[in-house]
Amino acid sequence: MDLLASLPVYPLISFLVLICFGKRLSWKLASGLSVGSMGLSAFCSLLLVAQLSKNEVNVISSHLWQWFSVGNAQVNVSFYLDALSAVMILVVSGVGFLIHLFAAIYMKNDENFTRFMAYMNLFIVAMLVLVLADNLVLLYLGWEGVGLCSFLLIGFWYQEKNNVLAARKAFIVTRIGDTAMAIGLFLLFKSLSSLNIVEINQLAQTSGEFSLSLAKNEASDAYWAALLLLGGAVGKSAQLPLQTWLPDAMAGPTPVSALIHAATMVTAGVYLIARMNGVFIMAPEVMTYVAWLGAITLLLAGIAALAQTDIKRVLAYSTMSQIGYMMLALGAGAWSAGIFHLMTHAFFKALLFLTAGAVILALHHQQNLFKMGGLLRKLPFESALFLIGLSCLVALPGTSGFFSKEEIIANLWSSPTAGASLWWCAILGALLTSIYSCRLFFLAFLGKQRFPKELVISEHLETSNLLRGSLAILALLSLSGGMFSFDLSTVFPASNESYLSPGWLHAVAIITPFIGIAFSWFYFKNYRSNNITLLEESQSSWIVFCRNGLGFDVIYQLIFVKPYCAIAQLNRRDLFDQVIMLSAWYIGIWRDILSASQNGNIRWYAATLGFSLLGLILVVIL
Amino acid sequence: MTDIPLAHVLILSSLLFTIGFVGVLVRKNTLFMLMSLEVMLNAVGVAFIGAGSVWQEADGQIMFILILTLAAAEVAVGLALLIRMQRRFRTLDIDVLSKMKG
Numbered sequence: 001m002d003l004l005a006s007l008p009v010y011p012l013i014s015f016l017v018l019i020c021f022g023k024r025l026s027w028k029l030a031s032g033l034s035v036g037s038m039g040l041s042a043f044c045s046l047l048l049v050a051q052l053s054k055n056e057v058n059v060i061s062s063h064l065w066q067w068f069s070v071g072n073a074q075v076n077v078s079f080y081l082d083a084l085s086a087v088m089i090l091v092v093s094g095v096g097f098l099i100h101l102f103a104a105i106y107m108k109n110d111e112n113f114t115r116f117m118a119y120m121n122l123f124i125v126a127m128l129v130l131v132l133a134d135n136l137v138l139l140y141l142g143w144e145g146v147g148l149c150s151f152l153l154i155g156f157w158y159q160e161k162n163n164v165l166a167a168r169k170a171f172i173v174t175r176i177g178d179t180a181m182a183i184g185l186f187l188l189f190k191s192l193s194s195l196n197i198v199e200i201n202q203l204a205q206t207s208g209e210f211s212l213s214l215a216k217n218e219a220s221d222a223y224w225a226a227l228l229l230l231g232g233a234v235g236k237s238a239q240l241p242l243q244t245w246l247p248d249a250m251a252g253p254t255p256v257s258a259l260i261h262a263a264t265m266v267t268a269g270v271y272l273i274a275r276m277n278g279v280f281i282m283a284p285e286v287m288t289y290v291a292w293l294g295a296i297t298l299l300l301a302g303i304a305a306l307a308q309t310d311i312k313r314v315l316a317y318s319t320m321s322q323i324g325y326m327m328l329a330l331g332a333g334a335w336s337a338g339i340f341h342l343m344t345h346a347f348f349k350a351l352l353f354l355t356a357g358a359v360i361l362a363l364h365h366q367q368n369l370f371k372m373g374g375l376l377r378k379l380p381f382e383s384a385l386f387l388i389g390l391s392c393l394v395a396l397p398g399t400s401g402f403f404s405k406e407e408i409i410a411n412l413w414s415s416p417t418a419g420a421s422l423w424w425c426a427i428l429g430a431l432l433t434s435i436y437s438c439r440l441f442f443l444a445f446l447g448k449q450r451f452p453k454e455l456v457i458s459e460h461l462e463t464s465n466l467l468r469g470s471l472a473i474l475a476l477l478s479l480s481g482g483m484f485s486f487d488l489s490t491v492f493p494a495s496n497e498s499y500l501s502p503g504w505l506h507a508v509a510i511i512t513p514f515i516g517i518a519f520s521w522f523y524f525k526n527y528r529s530n531n532i533t534l535l536e537e538s539q540s541s542w543i544v545f546c547r548n549g550l551g552f553d554v555i556y557q558l559i560f561v562k563p564y565c566a567i568a569q570l571n572r573r574d575l576f577d578q579v580i581m582l583s584a585w586y587i588g589i590w591r592d593i594l595s596a597s598q599n600g601n602i603r604w605y606a607a608t609l610g611f612s613l614l615g616l617i618l619v620v621i622l
Numbered sequence: 623m624t625d626i627p628l629a630h631v632l633i634l635s636s637l638l639f640t641i642g643f644v645g646v647l648v649r650k651n652t653l654f655m656l657m658s659l660e661v662m663l664n665a666v667g668v669a670f671i672g673a674g675s676v677w678q679e680a681d682g683q684i685m686f687i688l689i690l691t692l693a694a695a696e697v698a699v700g701l702a703l704l705i706r707m708q709r710r711f712r713t714l715d716i717d718v719l720s721k722m723k724g
Binding site for chain 1: 648716717
């Protein structure tokens with residue numbers, strides 16, 4: 001078996017062993033197995049990427065078997081590795097490995113530890129299948145697989161009702177996007193009669209009918225296919241209008257938030273759009289939609305992040321806004337900038353979430369920012385790491401976030417599908433990012449300690465070098481992630497744009513985060529002051545409105561959930577059920593008649609027999 | 623020997639059969655029901671005899687002897703049941719025996 005095909009197999013074996021024999025394995029064995037399999041995967045993907053860069057080949061592919069065939073199109077279980085998926089497997093297996101290492105220690109005392117690690121492994125399997133799939137059906141398999149794992153892991157602590165509700169919400173909301181995507185796949189298959197990703201990207205460029213609309217006012221197949229694929233991406237990547245599930249998904253354990261809801265799964269939508277770039281290029285209108293969706297999401301999520309009180313929800317909204325940046329980049333045609341930001345974001349957001357997890361654990365599951373404060377002195381190591389993560393997030397010069405975000409912003413002004421207004425959105429988003437990051441840092445790490453003194457820092461957190469090691473590696477990656485250069489020109493069409501943008505753009509983009517920091521230094525003076533012991537959460541209606549995610553939940557509740565429930569209530573005695581029950585009623589009547597005729601009266605039987613015979617004879621004669 | 627047309631024989635036979643059948647249906651007394659059954663059997667016998675004489679075959683008479691034997695056996699069993707019924711229920715009303723119903 002070749003190296004590429006073996007990549008998802010290690011976590012799969014680990015998953016199967018853990019799910020079958022989980023209860024009998026000790027912590028050491030179970031964590032060794034799951035983390036070890038991930039390490040093996042990460043190592044193999046490093047080897048593969050080395051092969052890819054050394055051998056001057058653009059593509060490594062591996063055909064395993066034929067899944068099924070429809071008409072002339074074959075759907076194979078085969079993997080395909082090019083520069084784009086190479087970046088993704090590095091992120092998935094590399095960051096995944098570090099998060100597994102962290103999770104093994106973080107979840108050590110949970111009674112369902114093996115179940116947790118099994119789900120995490122299964123998630124990695126599905127994610128690798130998604131990323132490596134060479135056709136859209138296999139990609140869809142992985143796509144649904146990661147959705148399932150997300151559901152299972154959000155609701156991991158299923159004894160609490162809120163967690164279950166959050167899991168259900170995430171599942172249903174992403175399902176809406178997935179349905180759109182499935183229809184998009186059907187449309188692509190109908191108009192291009194292929195499901196292979198490479199073929200589709202080529203055919204989309206060459207086939208005239210695909211991008212040409214039949215009538216003047218009618219949209220082309222390319223338009224609809226791209227729009228439907230965008231629907232899938234929007235659901236998975238928590239963009240407007242399907243973004244409501246992500247903040248609630250923070251109900252899951254923190255390593256899950258880091259792995260699934262920050263670093264890997266939510267970027268699947270970005271990957272999908274980048275993967276299907278051939279289709280999207282044929283539909284420039286949809287590219288503009290992508291850019292605008294990204295821009296609006298990044299602004300709204302930034303505003304919502306400003307008002308959060310839960311440390312994980314701040315990070316969740318910041319994830320949404322960073323994915324908004326990626327979408328913006330893709331919509332502007334800056335494919336490699338978007339993927340670059342995907343990678344650096346995976347590093348620093350995983351770092352932020354894991355450090356937040358360490359902080360939360362140290363404070364005995366206190367997630368409220370207003371009840372933290374002064375952690376800089378208590379947890380200097382974690383604070384330093386968090387600071388590193390935040391500086392990447394706000395894109396301070398020199399950090400990885402700086403390089404990727406600058407690349408995105410630089411591409412916006414002159415892009416044919418984006419433009420100046422989107423550039424301003426991105427700048428505004430960067431300003432918001434720096435403000436909410438500062439607010440978060442001031443509240444949690446500066447100021448006076450606002451939690452009871454007797455709260456001791458958890459023992460195993462202090463002692464575990466492994467955990468700190470994984471955090472330190474992530475911090476190193478976040479800082480130096482900007483240095484990684486990869487050549488995606490083999491995957492994406494070359495952008496022939498010359499940078500015709502005015503010179504002051506770059507300066508503005510660099511200065512913006514500092515403006516935000518300076519602003520918050522004065523505006524959030526209370527949060528960092530040492531004298532104020534009690535901070536009240538603001539209860540003004542605007543703040544509460546922002547805290548609740550800008551009212552989207554309320555609107556959806558009103559427009560979709562309530563009417564649906566009302567209809568369900570109305571149709572409590574199912575209408576179709578009633579129609580089907582008619583036949584049962586008919587049979588029941590006959591049952592009653594026949595039962596009444598069997599009255600035990602022998603003369604009645606004789607009469608029935610005689611007259612029936614007579615009737616039979618008459619029928620035969622006539 | 624004067625020929626009796628087959629039609630007459632059959633009319634007689636079906637008349638007898640109908641009388642017997644109606645007797646089975648309307649009489650409540652089990653003894654009378656048994657007697658009506660005998661009438662029905664004899665009606666069939668008449669039909670066989672008539673048919674045998676028309677085609678000049680002995681088969682009809684053989685069949686009649688068979689029916690006669692059958693009727694004798696049936697009456698033996700029937701009368702035995704009748705006696706048991708009288709002992710047990712103190713009546714010969716057949717409608718009393720209607721416990722087996724659906």
